[in-house]
Amino acid sequence: xxxxxxxxxxxxxxxxxxxxxxxxxxxxxxxxxxxxxxxxxxxxxxxxxxxxxxxxxxxxxxxxxxxxxxxxxxxxxxxxxxxxxxxxxxxxxxxxxxxxxxxxxxxxxxxxxxxxxxxxxxxxxxxxxxxxxxxxxxxxxxxxxxxxxxxxxxxxxxxxxxxxxxxxxxxxxxxxxxxxxxxxxxxxxxxxxxxxxxxxxxxxxxxxxxxxxxxxxxxxxxxxxxxxxxxxxxxxxxxxxxxxxxxxxxxxxxxxxxxxxxxxxxxxxxxxxxxxxxxxxxxxxxxxxxxxxxxxxxxxxxxxxxxxxxxxxxxxxxxxxxxxxxxxxxxxxxxxxxxxxxxxxxxxxxxxxxxxxxxxxxxxxxxxxxxxxxxxxxxxxxxxxxxxxxxxxxxxxxxxxxxxxxxxxxxxxxxxxxxxxxxxxxxxxxxxxxxxxxxxxxxxx
Ligand code: FAD
Numbered sequence: 001x002x003x004x005x006x007x008x009x010x011x012x013x014x015x016x017x018x019x020x021x022x023x024x025x026x027x028x029x030x031x032x033x034x035x036x037x038x039x040x041x042x043x044x045x046x047x048x049x050x051x052x053x054x055x056x057x058x059x060x061x062x063x064x065x066x067x068x069x070x071x072x073x074x075x076x077x078x079x080x081x082x083x084x085x086x087x088x089x090x091x092x093x094x095x096x097x098x099x100x101x102x103x104x105x106x107x108x109x110x111x112x113x114x115x116x117x118x119x120x121x122x123x124x125x126x127x128x129x130x131x132x133x134x135x136x137x138x139x140x141x142x143x144x145x146x147x148x149x150x151x152x153x154x155x156x157x158x159x160x161x162x163x164x165x166x167x168x169x170x171x172x173x174x175x176x177x178x179x180x181x182x183x184x185x186x187x188x189x190x191x192x193x194x195x196x197x198x199x200x201x202x203x204x205x206x207x208x209x210x211x212x213x214x215x216x217x218x219x220x221x222x223x224x225x226x227x228x229x230x231x232x233x234x235x236x237x238x239x240x241x242x243x244x245x246x247x248x249x250x251x252x253x254x255x256x257x258x259x260x261x262x263x264x265x266x267x268x269x270x271x272x273x274x275x276x277x278x279x280x281x282x283x284x285x286x287x288x289x290x291x292x293x294x295x296x297x298x299x300x301x302x303x304x305x306x307x308x309x310x311x312x313x314x315x316x317x318x319x320x321x322x323x324x325x326x327x328x329x330x331x332x333x334x335x336x337x338x339x340x341x342x343x344x345x346x347x348x349x350x351x352x353x354x355x356x357x358x359x360x361x362x363x364x365x366x367x368x369x370x371x372x373x374x375x376x377x378x379x380x381x382x383x384x385x386x387x388x389x390x391x392x393x394x395x396x397x398x399x400x401x402x403x404x405x406x407x408x409x410x411x412x413x414x415x416x417x418x419x420x421x422x423x424x425x426x427x428x429x430x431x432x433x434x435x436x437x438x439x440x441x442x443x444x445x
Contacts, residue, residue, distance in 0.1 A: 001023060001025070001026040001027070001106050001107070001316075001317075002026065002027045002028075002029070002103075002104065002105050002106045002107075003016075003019050003023075003026050003027070003028045003029075003105065003106065003107045003108075003109065003315050003316065004028075004029050004030075004031065004090055004103055004105035004107070004108050004109070005019075005028070005029070005030040005031070005108075005109045005111060006030075006031050006080045006090070006108070006109070006110050006111060006112055006251070007030075007031075007032060007110070007111035007112045007113055007282070007284070008030045008031075008032035008034075008037040008038065008074055008076075008111075009032075009037070009038060009039060009041060009111070009113060009282075009304075010038070010041070010282055010301050010304035010305050010308060011111035011113070011281040011282025011283070011284075011285075011304040011305070011307055011308035011311070012030055012032070012109070012111035012281075012282070012308065013030070013037060013038040013061070013066070013308070014281075014304070014305045014306075014308030014309045014312060015109045015111060015279075015281055015308040015309065015311045015312035015315070016028050016030050016066075016070065016072045016074075016109075016312060017069075017070050017072070017312065018308070018309045018310075018312030018313050018316070019109075019312040019313070019315055019316040020070045020071060020072055020312075020316075022312070022313050022316035022317060022318050023316035023317060026316060027073075028070075028071075028072040028073070029072070029073045029074075029075065029103060030066075030072060030073070030074045030075065031075050031078045031079070031080050031090065031092055031103075032074060032075065032076050032077075032078065033077065033078065033079035033080075033095060034076070034077070034134055034136065035076055035077060035136060036059050036076075036134065036135045036136070037059075037061055037062070037063055037066060037074050037076070038059075038060050038061045038066070039058050039059045039060065039134070039135045040058050040059075040060065040301075041133065041134075041301060042301050043057075043058045044058065044132055044135070044137075044138045045132075045161070045164040045165050045167070045168045046168070047135075047138050047142075048132075048138055048141055048142055048145070048165070048168045048172075049167070049168035049169075049171040049172060050171070050172070051168075051171070055135065055139075058135060058138075059135055063075075063076055075092075075094075077094060077095040077096045078092050078093070078094055078095070079092060079093050079095055080092045080251060081093050081100075081251075082251075082254070082255070083108065083110075083251060083252070083254070083255035083257075083278075084255070085255050085256060085275055085278070087104070088104055088105050088106065088108075088277070089102050089103065089104050089105070090102065090103045090105060090108070105277075106277065107277050107278075107279070107315040107316075108277060108278045108279070108315075109278075109279045109280070109281060109308075109311045109312065109315050110251070110252050110257070110265065110273075110278065110279070110280040110281075110284060110285075111280070111281050111282045111284065111304075111308060111311075112248040112249070112251060112252070112284045113247075113248050113282055113283040113284055113299075113304075114133075114245040114246060114247050114248055114283035114284065114299045115133065115245060115246060115248055116131035116132070116133050116241065116242070116243075116244075116245055117243055117244045117245060117246055118131060118241060119243075121214055121215075121216055121217060122215075122216035122217065123216050123217030123218055123219065123223065124217060126217055126219045126221065126222060126223040127219075127221055127222040127223065128144050128150075128222045128223050128237065128238045128239065129217060129223050129238075129239040129241060130144070130238070130239065130240055130241065131240070131241050131242065132161060132165065132240060132242065133245075141238075141240070144238055145169075145172055145174070145238070149237060150174070150237045150238050151174060151175060151237055152174065152175045152177075152235060152236045152237050152238070153169045153174045153175065153176050153177070153236065153237065153238045153239070153240065154176075154177045154178075154179060154226045154234055154236040154238075154239050154240075155169075155176065155177070155178045155179070155239075155240045155242060156178075156179050156214055156226070156239065156240070156241045156242065156243055157178075157179075157180060157181075157241070157242040157243040157244070158178050158180035158182075158184075158185035158186060158187075158208070158210075159186065159187065159188075159242060159243070159244065160186070160329065160331045161242040162178060162180075162240070162242040163178075163185065163186065163197070163201070163331065163333045163338075164331055164332070164333065165240055165242065166178060166201065166204075166206045166333070167204075167332070167333060167334050169240075170204055170205070170206065170334075174238075175205075175207075176205075176206045176207065177206075177207040177208075177209060177234055177236070178201070178206060178207070178208050178209065179209045179212060179213065179214060179226065179228060179234070180208070180209070180210050180211075180212075181211070181212070181213040181243075182210065182211070183210050183211040184198065184210060185197050185198045185201065185208065185210070186338065188340065188344070189338070189340060189344075189392055190344060190345065190357070190378060190392060192359065192378070193359075193376060193378055193392045193394050196336070196376060196394050197333060197336060197338055197394065198210075200333065200334060200335070200336050201333070201334070204334050209228065209232065209234070212228045212229055212230045212232065213228060213229045214226060214227075214228060214229070215227045215228055215229045215231075217239065218233075222237070223236060223237075223238070223239050224236065224237075226239060245283070245299055246263060247262070247263050247264035247265070247283060247284045247285075247297065247299070248283075248284050249263060249264055249265050249284055252265050252273070252278075252280065252284070255275070255278075256274075256275060257273045257274065257275055257278060257280070258273060258274040260286045260295045260297070261295065262286055262295060262296065262297035263297065264283075264284060264285055264286045264297040264299075265280040265284055265285045265286065266286055266295065267279070267280050267281075267285045267286060267287075267307075269288075269321040269322060269323060269324075270310070270314050270319070270320070270321060271285070271307055271310050271311035271314060271322060272314070277315075279311040279314060279315050280311070281304065281307035281308045281310065281311040282299075282303070282304035282307055282308055283299035283304055285307060287303055287307070287322070287324055287325045288323065288324035288325070289324060289325065289326075289327065290323065290324040290325060290326055290411065291326065291342060291343055291351075291389055291410070292343070292347070292351055293324075296325070296327065298325060298327045298329075300329060302328070303325055306322050307322050310322040326341045326342050326407055326410055326411060327340070327341065327342070328340070328341035328342075328403065328404075328407045329341075330400060330403060335373075335396065336394055336395065336396070336399075337393070337394070337395060337396070337397075337399035337400055338393075338394050338399075339392070339393045339394075339399060339400065339402075339403035340390075340391070340392045340393075340403070341390065341391050341403055341406060341407040341410060342380065342388070342389050342390030342391060342406075342407070342410045343355075343380055343389045343390040344380065344390055344392075345357050345380055345390075347390070348380050348382070348389055348390065353382050353384075353389060354382065354383040354384055355380050355381065355382060355383065355389065356380070356381055356383050356444075357378055357379070357380055358378070358379050358381060358416075358440065358443055358444040359376065359377070359378040359379075360376070360377050360378075360436070360439050360440050360443050361374055361375070361376050362374075362375055362377065362432070362436035362439050363375060363432060363436070364395060364396050364397055364398035364399070364431075364436070365398060365428060365429055365430050365431055365432065366428035366429070366431075366432055368428065369428040369429050371396075371397060371429075373395060373396025373397060373398075374395055374396065375393065375394075375395030375396060375398065375399055375402065375436050376392075376393070376394045376395055377391065377392075377393050377402060377406075377436055377437070377439075377440045378391065378392045378393075379391045379406070379416075379419075379440050379444055381416055381444050385415065386415035386416045386417060386444070386445065387413050387414065387415050388406065388409055388410055388414060388415070388416065388419065388444075389410060390410070391403065391406040391407075391410065391440075393406070398430065398431070402435075402436055402437055405422075405424065405437050406437060409422075409437075415445075416440075416441045416442075416444035416445040417441065417445050418441070419437055419438060419440060419441025419444070420438045420441035420442050420445065421441075422437070422438070424437060424438065
């Protein structure tokens with residue numbers, strides 16, 4: 001049995017490791033066009049700020065480690081250029097030597113991930129305009145930041161990566177401006193919750209330019225100005241473009257693999273594509289929304305790991321399922337934890353749910369115990385049966401456990417009344433006698 005994997009980050013390495021545990025004998029080869037394997041993409045903002053100082057903490061394995069731990073061969077700087085389904089062959093190019101070759105597989109796992117979107121803005125090829133995805137891209141940003149003339153940074157896009165990076169750049173003493181096309185930060189969040197984050201960013205001296213987009217970039221060799229659609233000219237030494245990612249699905253599409261409406265690869269619960277013996281996992285693949293049963297594409301490391309594990313198990317002859325996601329996400333933006341799960345009001349209404357949003361403000365723990373901080377919870381409930389279908393949490397310490405309790409409640413289709421009834425832990429350093437989740441349930445009921 002020969003198992004080939006394309007891509008060696010979260011999904012690809014999870015798949016290869018799981019395939020090895022399931023089949024001790026198979027030949028497993030991973031092709032990766034980049035220079036690093038199984039790195040923590042999610043840790044890159046902390047690597048750039050120096051919170052996680054060493055590169056080796058971000059890149060958790062080398063190809064040699066992987067070979068030793070799992071007996072899996074990782075071919076770095078090997079780009080797969082074609083999948084030939086007829087002869088079950090991969091064509092690849094060694095980007096280091098220029099050599100080309102073929103590899104015959106029995107089972108194939110596509111884990112090609114996603115790439116940052118880069119619209120063809122005039123001036124995009126100027127120096128010091130970056131996107132952030134790989135460790136190599138983080139290294140380049142670190143070099144640019146280490147030059148003493150780098151003082152001002154403009155971030156394009158106020159999504160999760162843009163806001164995490166605002167914190168990193170401020171920690172390094174940069175002046176930070178964010179330009180966002182929508183009229184709020186964090187466009188997937190409700191306006192009332194996003195406003196709490198915007199206020200916090202302003203307190204941290206991050207300048208926000210909302211409701212305005214990039215028109216073009218100006219500069220001699222290096223970028224010097226971002227010119228917006230409304231005509232603003234923002235002086236800068238560095239630009240981070242973080243306006244979203246797109247699934248790397250072209251290679252699969254050319255081979256006849258079905259692509260879903262989201263632009264990512266269509267898969268079933270076993271992570272099988274429409275083509276026999278070809279699986280897909282991670283940011284290149286779709287998932288199912290557990291609440292609506294629709295195909296969705298929410299590229300996250302948490303999902304990539306689970307999907308990779310499932311695809312690896314099944315490619316090696318097992319029978320695992322990944323049922324889907326609630327799109328749960330969380331991030332740290334300076335002193336705030338910002339998290340979301342399930343449906344928002346608009347999504348619920350599209351599903352013809354008679355939905356209502358309930359927002360409360362509570363405290364993370366007893367007010368007399370040090371470190372007390374406000375915590376905002378916003379739940380989306382189905383008026384007909386009281387079931388919670390979505391939630392957002394923004395606040396200080398302890399916000400993470402509230403979103404996970406709410407995700408578990410949504411997964412189990414719990415009602416507002418049950419949120420009050422559930423026996424959550426209490427002691428003054430951790431909660432109040434009535435936890436914020438119970439208060440949300442009480443108010444919603
Ligand atoms: P990728 O990480 O994109 O890896 C795919 C690999 O495939 C790449 O290395 C690529 O070079 C390789 N490849 C592509 N095509 C070919 C080819 N033809 N031949 C050979 N190799 C190929 N997620 C969270 O859940 N929580 C977070 O807090 C979080 N924070 C993030 C912060 C940042 C700054 C970034 C960039 C991402 C963050 N993510 C987070 C997202 C998370 O990193 C991704 O979801 C995850 O890396 C996806 O893993 P993947 O293996 O599917 O794809």
